Amino acid sequence: xxxxxxxxGPFNVPEGATVAFNCTYSNxxxxxFFWYRQDCRKEPxxxxxxxxxxxxxxxxxxxxxxxxxxxxxxxxxSKLSDSATYLCVVENNNDMRFGAGTRLTVKP
Amino acid sequence: NAGVMQNPRHLVRRRGQEARLRCxxxxxxxxxxxxxxxPEEGLKFMVYLQKENIIDESGMPKERFSAEFPKExxxxxxxxxxxxxxxxxxxxxxxxxxxxxEKLFFGSGTxxxxx
Numbered sequence: 001x002x003x004x005x006x007x008x009g010p011f012n013v014p015e016g017a018t019v020a021f022n023c024t025y026s027n028x029x030x031x032x033f034f035w036y037r038q039d040c041r042k043e044p045x046x047x048x049x050x051x052x053x054x055x056x057x058x059x060x061x062x063x064x065x066x067x068x069x070x071x072x073x074x075x076x077x078s079k080l081s082d083s084a085t086y087l088c089v090v091e092n093n094n095d096m097r098f099g100a101g102t103r104l105t106v107k108p
Numbered sequence: 109n110a111g112v113m114q115n116p117r118h119l120v121r122r123r124g125q126e127a128r129l130r131c132x133x134x135x136x137x138x139x140x141x142x143x144x145x146x147p148e149e150g151l152k153f154m155v156y157l158q159k160e161n162i163i164d165e166s167g168m169p170k171e172r173f174s175a176e177f178p179k180e181x182x183x184x185x186x187x188x189x190x191x192x193x194x195x196x197x198x199x200x201x202x203x204x205x206x207x208x209x210e211k212l213f214f215g216s217g218t219x220x221x222x223x
Contacts, residue, residue: 034211036212043216044214046211085150094139095156098143101150
């Protein structure tokens with residue numbers, strides 16, 4: 001089993017749609033969780049951290065379920081500029097592991 | 109405060125040559141990570157280093173690949189006797205020392221092409 005697994009994608013959605021990505025992790029001792037965004041041929045950039053209580057940043061909502069070892073990212077009212085690959089990241093003792101990423105394409 | 113600096117941005121090598129990729133972390137960061145990304149694939153962890161120490165190299169091939177992060181100077185990822193399958197984007201990331209909930213800051217990557 002992979003350390004971090006994500007929805008395979010790709011997701012093709014119209015502008016304004018709501019889309020959700022899922023991620024599961026295998027190490028129950030993992031301590032911190034993040035979502036990163038990667039545009040084509042560019043470096044990954046932090047989108048948001050994921051907290052146990054769930055957190056929201058504008059149109060983006062992240063949820064963590066430690067019991068199920070599951071993380072989610074919800075994007076509301078999607079924009080063309082949201083098109084990218086979204087990477088789930090899990091950290092344990094400063095050791096960071098990335099999921100393979102889920103590609104999102106938002107179409108007019 | 110400059111970000112994570114990687115050089116070169118593009119590196120072309122012929123099969124059998126050596127490739128050296130450099131990474132200077134952000135100022136004050138003592139943790140460095142190297143990742144490899146093949147076309148149309150996700151980031152694959154290679155190695156995690158702190159100053160003068162390799163903490164986790166479980167993602168790095170046992171042969172031909174090595175990494176270091178000396179007390180002075182950048183972190184170096186070295187690939188000896190490169191083969192076509194080594195062609196990929198290699199990303200370096202750094203994070204601050206010793207805090208929980210650490211965030212990674214990435215360099216722009218080195219695109220290695222093996223002819």
